[in-house]
Every structure is written in structure tokens, then in C-alpha cells.
Amino acid sequence: GESVGLHLPTLSVQEGDNSIINCAYSNSASDYFIWYKQESGKGPQFIIDIRSNMDKRQGQRVTVLLNKTVKHLSLQIAATQPGDSAVYFCAENPLVTTDSWGKLQFGAGTQVVVTP
Amino acid sequence: EAQVTQNPRYLITVTGKKLTVTCSQNMNHEYMSWYRQDPGLGLRQIYYSMNVEVTDKGDVPEGYKVSRKEKRNFPLILESPSPNQTSLYFCASSPSPRTYTGELFFGEGSRLTVL
Numbered sequence: 001g002e003s004v005g006l007h008l009p010t011l012s013v014q015e016g017d018n019s020i021i022n023c024a025y026s027n028s029a030s031d032y033f034i035w036y037k038q039e040s041g042k043g044p045q046f047i048i049d050i051r052s053n054m055d056k057r058q059g060q061r062v063t064v065l066l067n068k069t070v071k072h073l074s075l076q077i078a079a080t081q082p083g084d085s086a087v088y089f090c091a092e093n094p095l096v097t098t099d100s101w102g103k104l105q106f107g108a109g110t111q112v113v114v115t116p
Numbered sequence: 117e118a119q120v121t122q123n124p125r126y127l128i129t130v131t132g133k134k135l136t137v138t139c140s141q142n143m144n145h146e147y148m149s150w151y152r153q154d155p156g157l158g159l160r161q162i163y164y165s166m167n168v169e170v171t172d173k174g175d176v177p178e179g180y181k182v183s184r185k186e187k188r189n190f191p192l193i194l195e196s197p198s199p200n201q202t203s204l205y206f207c208a209s210s211p212s213p214r215t216y217t218g219e220l221f222f223g224e225g226s227r228l229t230v231l
Contacts, residue, residue, distance in 0.1 A: 043120075043206050043222030044159070071170065089158060103174065104220065106150075106159040108122065 008087060010111040019077040021110050023090030028071060030092035030105075035064060035075045038087045038109070047075070047088075077112075085114045118143045122207050122223035129197055130231050137192045137226050139207030147210040148190040149174070149220070150182065151205040159206065165190055197230040204228075 013019045025033065031052045038042035050057045050064045050073075057064050063076040073090050087109045094103065120141045141148065149164035151174075161174030179201055181218055185197040190209075192199060195221040204227050208220040 030143050036220075041224075043208075044220070045222070046219045049219065091159075103161060103164070105175075106151075106163075108156055108158040 006089040007111050008111045010113060012113045012115060013080045013084075015080060015082060015114055015116050017031045017080055019075075019080045019084065019112060021088050021112065023075075023107050023111075025071050025073055025090065025092045025105075025107070027094050027105070028068070030094045032093035033064070033066060033073050034091045034093065034104070035073075036089045036091060036106075037084075038089065039107075040086075044089060044099075045064060072080075080114050082114050082116070085112055087111050095105075120207055120209055120223035121159070122205070122226045124226060125224065126227045128229045128231065131198055133197050135194050135197060135206055135228075137194075137207075137228070139192065139223060139228050140188050141190075141207075141209040141221070142188065143209060143211075143221065144187065145209035145211050145221070146187070147211075148184065150180070150190070150192045151206045151208065151209045152176065152201075153206060153225075154203050156220045162192065162205075194228075197228075199230050202228060202230045 034049040035047040038044040047091045048059045048062050048064050050066050065074045083091050089109045092105050092106045123138045125222040132202040140228050146167045151159040152157050160176045162180050162223055163182040165171045168187050171182050204225050210220050
């Protein structure tokens with residue numbers, strides 16, 4: 001598969017434990033925040049999103065928390081499984097003006113390694 | 117099957133030899149975008165298109181061209197590739213930008229090496 005995580009921070013998690021992946025975003029005016037998962041050799045896949053008027057959103061085994069005061073986003077994965085091993089990216093979408101609709105900004109990513 | 121298809125998946129070329137990476141989506145999406153992915157830098161946007169005949173620069177457009185003559189296709193053109201364009205490229209699409217939230221559908225990626 002493609003190697004895209006050579007210089008990424010790595011989170012090592014034991015199977016069954018909960019994972020917390022953190023992300024600091026840059027634009028205080030950003031309106032949407034998204035988490036993507038990228039498995040080796042594949043394109044990123046959407047996991048969950050949250051709008052700036054929310055603090056928390058839950059999906060299946062995942063929860064996203066948004067702290068606008070400190071511009072911080074986190075993704076929590078419950079009962080981490082081997083299939084959760086991947087690179088996780090946060091992204092922000094500054095829906096401030098029509099011109100910025102298309103400019104989704106991605107973070108550098110975090111490599112999650114699930115150990116048995 | 118709903119998908120974004122990129123070709124070629126792998127390409128090794130030489131400096132200055134024009135190349136095109138094709139991207140096609142079958143989901144009738146209005147929005148399409150190209151990204152490059154380099155170690156430690158995440159995904160950086162090259163160009164995006166809100167609809168047919170509407171394209172705009174992303175963060176790293178230098179050395180690239182795009183066109184959007186049809187809704188389903190969004191080719192990336194490197195007129196004169198250079199070694200610093202060696203990268204992993206992703207095409208992505210999304211439904212109407214009027215309801216755009218950020219969920220992008222990505223292709224499998226195209227690994228380009230410029231010697």
C-alpha cells in the first residue's frame with residue numbers, strides 16, 4: 001500500500017481500549033469540521049462531521065467533540081478494533097463566504113496503530 | 117457502484133513530459149477537487165470545481181491545470197512536470213456546494229513519480 005504516514009504522530013492503542021485523537025484547527029471562523037480515516041493504499045473516507053453550533057456529536061462507536069474556545073477538535077473511538085488502524089485526518093471548512101465553500105483544509109493526520 | 121475513478125494509479129515519468137491524470141465520478145456530484153498528499157503535510161488542495169466550467173485555485177495550484185467540461189470528469193494536467201510534483205494525488209467529489217458540508221468521496225489515489 002501507499003506510505004503516507006512517515007512523519008506523522010502515532011497513537012498506539014490496545015485492542016478494546018478507547019482511542020482519543022486530537023486536532024487543533026486554525027480558523028476561528030470555520031463552520032464545519034470533519035474527520036476522515038485513511039487506510040493504507042486507499043483514499044480518505046468520511047467518518048463524522050460536526051457544525052460549529054454543536055459541542056458534541058455521536059456516531060457508531062465514534063464521538064466528535066468540539067471546543068471552539070481553544071480551537072480544538074477530538075475524535076473518540078470506543079472499543080478500538082484492528083480495523084481502526086489507519087491515519088486519521090481532521091478537516092475544517094470555513095463556510096464564511098461563498099468563495100470559501102470549496103476550500104476544505106486538512107490537518108497533517110495521526111497514525112493510529114491498534115495492538116492485540 | 118458509486119465511485120470516483122482515477123487513472124493512472126501509478127506513473128513514473130520524466131521532467132517536462134506532459135501528463136494528464138483523469139478523474140471520473142458516477143454520482144452526479146457538482147463539486148470536484150484535486151489534492152496532493154505528501155508525508156507530514158496532509159492533504160493540500162490543488163484546484164477545485166463548483167460545477168461545469170467553474171474552477172478555482174486551491175492552496176498549491178502552481179504547475180497544474182484543470183478543466184471541467186463535463187460534470188463527471190475533472191482531469192488534472194501537468195504541462196511540464198518537475199520532481200517536486202512527485203506525490204500521491206487524490207481526486208474527490210461532493211454533492212451540490214449549496215448544501216456542502218464537507219463529506220468528500222475520494223478516489224483510490226494516483227502515485228506520480230517525476231524523475
